[in-house]
Amino acid sequence: MQDKAKILEAKNITKIFQNGFGKKSICSLKNVDITLNEGEILGLMGPSGCGKSTLARILLRLLPTDSGEVLWKGEAITKKCGHQLLAFQRGVQFIPQRPESSFDPRLRLGKSVVEPLSFFKESWSEKNRKRLQVLLTQLSISEELLGRYPHQVSGGEIQRLALCRALLLQPEVLILDESTSMLDVSVQAQMIQILADLQEKHHLSYLFITHDRELANYFCNRIIVMEKGEILKKGILQN
Amino acid sequence: MVGKSLFIEELSVDFMISTGKVRAVDGVSVVFESGKITGLIGESGCGKSVLGMAILDLLPAYATLNGKIDWGEQSLNEYSIRKRKLLGREIGLIPQSPSESLNPSRKVKAHLNEALRPLGLKRQERYKKAEKLLRDFGFNEPKRILKAYPHELSGGMQQRVLCAIGTACSPEWIIADEPTKGLDSELCKQVQQTLQSLRIQGIKSMLVITHDLQLAEDLCDTIAVMYGGQIVEMGDVLHHPLHPYTKAFLDALPKNGLHPISQINKGVEQYSKGCCFAARCLKSRPRCFQEKPPYKGDKMHWVRCFDAG
Secondary structure (H helix, E strand, O other), X not given: OOOOOEEEEEEEEEEEEEEOOOOEEEEEEXXXXXXXXXXXXXXXXXXXXXXXXXXXXXXXXXXXXXXXXXXXXXXXXXXXXXXXHHHHHHHEEEEOOOHHXXXXXXXXXXXXXXXXXXXXXXXXXXXXHHHHHHHHHHOOOXXXXXXXXXXXXXXXXXXXXXXXXXXXXXXXXXXXXXXXXXXXXXXXXXXXXHHHHHHHHHOOEEEEEEOOHHHHHHHOOEEEXXXXXXXXXXXXXXX | OOOOOEEEEEEEEEEEEXXXXXXXXXXXXXXXXXXXXXXXXXXXXXXXXXXXXXXXXXXXXXXXXXXXXXXXXXXXXXXXXXXXXXXXXXXXXXXXXXXXXXXXXXXXXXXXXHHHHHHOOOHHHHHHHHHHHHHHOOOOOHHXXXXXXXXXXXXXXXXXXXXXHHOOOOOOEEEEEOXXXXXXXXXXXXXXXXXXXXXXXXXXXXEEEOOOHXXXXXXXXXXXXXXXXEEEEEEOOOOOOOOHHHHHHHXXXXXXXXXXXXXXXXXXXXXXXXXXXXXXXXXOOHHHHHOOOOEEEOOOOEEEOOOOO
């Protein structure tokens, strides 16, 4: 594992939120270091409110940091903006806990799934159509679902569609924020199987945020445990 | 045995949507006994919540309900003012997703005030009762909580507030719909303790709809397994599973190797003549697609499968 190239890194990250019009400061992350290697499944565990999701948002550049920096393939991206970030934004994709909240309720799912391509100025070409077909087959998504609206599909189906939308951009890293916690055990098992297959086929790296100890032990190569904004443990989790 | 049991006979619920009719509950016949905590488990979309909402008459207007639901000797089928008064007072609901069930623009006090209104208490008495309820559910500073908005409370605290609302009128029965969905293990434990404390407060009968098998195991006296709109097995299903679906469902747990259930679900309508699990069952025979399996076993543990038992 040590020989593998570092793909995404966070160094000395601190994040403070101001609450109540600046009366109270809440330190959400305190000098956090995290490294995701190429082709690795890194588990991030901890109780609610320990800063897991804040760290994920900082890694995605959705939140600014108060100190420290984020590195994408060894290059600091904390101060970059606009077109300089395009490769990073395409390379790192995010699957949220409630994917239904990331789909526009007024758009049919098919439109939402291909929408990110236009963000990267890609046309709806034959190549992309074929790629979508392959992904639909890999993820066991019926084409009929693309004609429906988000409220007309089940939790497992919308989760797979969110994964399909992310994979259409051919990312190198997936950040999965409690992506399976809303699913029942049978759909969860199906989802984990799909993620494992995709990781093998496309050599993806996952940052797998979860509070399910058993699942993390089963699925992840390495685990980081957080508590109160700090890293408590790193390594292979036993008990 | 005290209290009234819930008797459900040949209950079906259909939804009319733009693409046609979808059957969410398919001919369910079951007795949820009073004095027991019954768990209702199964995968997403199997009809668990629809069954719970059908009992409470909280289905949307485009749903069609057929069959019988009796609470003791009283029928819950037809709409009546008497039945409306019964819901909330006699059968309470603890809904899923606390963050979505509480009105973000109203304080906890307003929520509890509304829930206590059927008791006909004066305003001051309602306030005192609300304080007592919050204290019963582990809040040390109920006055502060009453003045808080839902976003000022954590997920576990919101869940406890919902429990207080659901039990405000001291109902005989409680239907808890996915009380731990999306909560971390610490909060799950907290919710489980809250539900257990309901027993101490006199609510003995509960139907807990969940896909959290740990919660079902720790909390419930008996568990019903639902698949494709039907209850396929009921009893001590976690330790002695008999139905192929129950076995496959348990195999999908991380501790059992995370094996996904075979094949894609082909829906209830397609195989409504036979067993609802036949399309995905590894042991299914032609008979499974043609005939409904009989009930096998006794009152304590029964299963609907030709091969089981």
